[in-house]
Amino acid sequence: MSADCGRSEAYAAEAAAFDGTDLEAIVPFDVVAQAIESVVSGDWWPGPPVEVRPARRDAASSSARGVEGGIAVIRLAAGQTTIATAAHELAHALAGPAAGHSPTFLAAYLDVVAVITNLDSRDRRHSLHVDQLRASFDAARLAVGARGWPAPPPSTGSAIAL
Numbered sequence: 001m002s003a004d005c006g007r008s009e010a011y012a013a014e015a016a017a018f019d020g021t022d023l024e025a026i027v028p029f030d031v032v033a034q035a036i037e038s039v040v041s042g043d044w045w046p047g048p049p050v051e052v053r054p055a056r057r058d059a060a061s062s063s064a065r066g067v068e069g070g071i072a073v074i075r076l077a078a079g080q081t082t083i084a085t086a087a088h089e090l091a092h093a094l095a096g097p098a099a100g101h102s103p104t105f106l107a108a109y110l111d112v113v114a115v116i117t118n119l120d121s122r123d124r125r126h127s128l129h130v131d132q133l134r135a136s137f138d139a140a141r142l143a144v145g146a147r148g149w150p151a152p153p154p155s156t157g158s159a160i161a162l
Contacts, residue, residue, distance in 0.1 A: 006142060010101040010109075013136035014088065023084040023117070023129060029054055032081045036074065038119050039090060039112065046149035047094040048072045064092035087112045094149065103145030106137055110144065115152045 018024050033052040040050045048070050055062060055075040062080045065073050072093035076085065091109035092099070099105045110130055117125035137144055 007101040013140045017132040017136040018084045064089040066097045106144045107147045
């Protein structure tokens with residue numbers, strides 16, 4: 001079985017979880033790059049150093065690749081500058097290039113979503129998007145693997161009722 005078995009199922013689960021949410025809203029490249037930098041420079045990030053670059057103009061999709069020196073390079077395609085894409089590509093960086101869209105990647109994805117959607121103390125999502133993604137993985141019968149890194153810290157503070 002190849003390490004990337006389940007790729008189309010993972011993409012479908014991601015779409016089911018996030019389509020129609022602000023995580024899929026296209027924002028300027030700098031906004032996504034800053035979110036990635038905030039995750040990577042935070043106290044929790046157990047993965048490699050990350051460099052974010054725009055993808056080639058003709059690139060149809062974003063990617064995360066390891067390069068010499070242990071730096072993960074994330075390239076964001078023009079039509080995919082979203083927080084959901086940032087989380088997806090960061091999960092590849094955390095799980096490692098050999099993980100593909102495997103159960104290890106799925107575990108990394110859940111952890112990155114937990115962190116990236118709780119960066120702003122004024123707009124913490126707590127487990128909202130993690131729960132959506134987990135439910136989509138379950139509905140698609142995708143097994144989430146064990147993490148090989150420390151769990152992210154729980155979001156702090158409480159939701160604000162308006």
